[in-house]
Amino acid sequence: MSISEQWNDVFTSNYGSPRLLLTEGKGLHVKDSNGREYRDFLGGIATNIVGHANPKVIKAVEDQIKTLSHVSNLYAHPQVLELAQKLKELVGDDSARIFFCNSGAEANEAAIKASRLTGKSRIVAFTNSFHGRTIGALSITGQPGKAAPFEPLLPGVKFLKYGDFKSLKKGITKRTAMVMIEPIQGEAGVLTLPKGFLTAVRERCTEVGALLGIDEVQTGMGRTGKWFGYQHEGIKPDIITLAKGLGGGLPLGAMIALGESAKLFTPGTHGSTFGGNPISVAASRAAISVIEDDHLLSKITSLGELIINTAQTFPKVKEVRGAGLLIGIEFIEPIGSEILAALEDRGFLVNSPNPTTIRISPPLIATETDVNDFLVALRAILVGRL
Ligand SMILES: Cc1ncc(COP(=O)(O)O)c(C=O)c1O
Structure with a gap:
C-alpha cells in the first residue's frame, strides 16, 4: 500500500493524505522512509523552535521522564514553577500569572473563558484570523469556510477588518469583553499589520475597558526576532496565548494573564489534566535555554x-x-x-496556506547558508517556470 493508502485506511480524512512518511530528524533536517533528506523549512509546523532532536531538549526530556513523568495540578513540581517564572521574566511583568494547557486552541479557550469572567461576553476578532479548531476558538476565527459547517458557534463575536484603523472606534465598545488579535496572521498566509495598529487597538481597549488578548501561538517564542510579536510595538497586552514553539517540539500551551486579568481565574474556574506536564515543560525550558545560550534571536530579524x-x-x-x-x-x-x-523535490519542506502562497517557519537554528540555499532553490524553480 502507498503511504496515502495506509493513511486513508486508518485516519479520518480531515488532513488530506500526505505524500511523505517522515522517519527521523536532526537539527533542520528530516529524512523520509526512502532515506531522502529535506531541510524542514516549516519547522514541524512552527513548532520545532530549536530543530529536531536537539541534544539539550533530548537530555531534559530523558532526565524528566526518568524522574517524574506526570503529576496532577493538585501538586507543584519544580519544572513547572521554573518555566512559569521564566515566562514572567520574558513577558517582563511581575503581575503575570500563567495557566498551562496542551495546545493553541486550548490556550485561546482559556482566554475566552477568562474574558467571560469580566461579566461581559462579547468578543472582537479579525477577518482571516486563526485561533484554533475547538468550538470556542473557531468562533473567534475569521475564516467563514472553516467555521460555517459547525454553526451555531459562540454568540457575540464580531470581526473587524485586520489592519483597518477606522473600524476600531465603532467596533470595540464598552460591551466588549475582549479583543483577540494575532500580531501576524500565519495561517491566513502570513498577513502583517500596518505599524501602529496594535497600539491603536491597545488604546481603544483601555478606553472602553476591554481586555486585549494577543494570540502569540505562531509568532511567540522568538519567531519574529523578539520573544513575542507584540513586543515590536512596545504595548502591554492583558492576555497572551502561546503554544507551538513553546514546547520545543512537545505539546504545550499557555495563557498568560497580566494585571487585573491575572485575577480572573479563581479555584475551580478552569483546568487541564495534562497542562504543564513535566516532560513538555522540561522540553520547553531546554528550548528556551538554547535560544538564549546560542543568542538565536540576534540573527532572526536579519535572516527574515x-x-x-x-x-x-x-x-x-x-x-x-x-x-x-x-x-x-x-x-x-x-x-x-x-x-x-x-521545493520538496529540491529538498525543502514548506506549506501552502492558500493557493497563491507558501509559508516558511523554519527552526530558529536555521543559518544564513540554509536560507541562501532555500532562496537559490526557489529562484531556480520560478525562473524555470518562465
Ligand atoms: C495563531 C494561532 N492560534 C491558534 C492556533 C491553534 O493551535 P493548535 O493547533 O495547537 O490548537 C494556531 C495553529 O496554527 C495558530 O496559528
Whole structure:
C-alpha cells in the first residue's frame, strides 16, 4: 500500500493524505522512509523552535521522564514553577500569572473563558484570523469556510477588518469583553499589520475597558526576532496565548494573564489534566535555554530581511510578507502547491496556506547558508517556470 493508502485506511480524512512518511530528524533536517533528506523549512509546523532532536531538549526530556513523568495540578513540581517564572521574566511583568494547557486552541479557550469572567461576553476578532479548531476558538476565527459547517458557534463575536484603523472606534465598545488579535496572521498566509495598529487597538481597549488578548501561538517564542510579536510595538497586552514553539517540539500551551486579568481565574474556574506536564515543560525550558545560550534571536530579524529582500525580486512573486522566520511568499498565480512540490523535490519542506502562497517557519537554528540555499532553490524553480 502507498503511504496515502495506509493513511486513508486508518485516519479520518480531515488532513488530506500526505505524500511523505517522515522517519527521523536532526537539527533542520528530516529524512523520509526512502532515506531522502529535506531541510524542514516549516519547522514541524512552527513548532520545532530549536530543530529536531536537539541534544539539550533530548537530555531534559530523558532526565524528566526518568524522574517524574506526570503529576496532577493538585501538586507543584519544580519544572513547572521554573518555566512559569521564566515566562514572567520574558513577558517582563511581575503581575503575570500563567495557566498551562496542551495546545493553541486550548490556550485561546482559556482566554475566552477568562474574558467571560469580566461579566461581559462579547468578543472582537479579525477577518482571516486563526485561533484554533475547538468550538470556542473557531468562533473567534475569521475564516467563514472553516467555521460555517459547525454553526451555531459562540454568540457575540464580531470581526473587524485586520489592519483597518477606522473600524476600531465603532467596533470595540464598552460591551466588549475582549479583543483577540494575532500580531501576524500565519495561517491566513502570513498577513502583517500596518505599524501602529496594535497600539491603536491597545488604546481603544483601555478606553472602553476591554481586555486585549494577543494570540502569540505562531509568532511567540522568538519567531519574529523578539520573544513575542507584540513586543515590536512596545504595548502591554492583558492576555497572551502561546503554544507551538513553546514546547520545543512537545505539546504545550499557555495563557498568560497580566494585571487585573491575572485575577480572573479563581479555584475551580478552569483546568487541564495534562497542562504543564513535566516532560513538555522540561522540553520547553531546554528550548528556551538554547535560544538564549546560542543568542538565536540576534540573527532572526536579519535572516527574515534577507528572505524578504531577495525573494521579492524573483519572477512570479507578488509580495513577500512577515518578520523574522515567519514569512509568506505570495505568487501572482495560484501556484502554491506546485511550488511546494517543486521545493520538496529540491529538498525543502514548506506549506501552502492558500493557493497563491507558501509559508516558511523554519527552526530558529536555521543559518544564513540554509536560507541562501532555500532562496537559490526557489529562484531556480520560478525562473524555470518562465
Ligand atoms: C495563531 C494561532 N492560534 C491558534 C492556533 C491553534 O493551535 P493548535 O493547533 O495547537 O490548537 C494556531 C495553529 O496554527 C495558530 O496559528
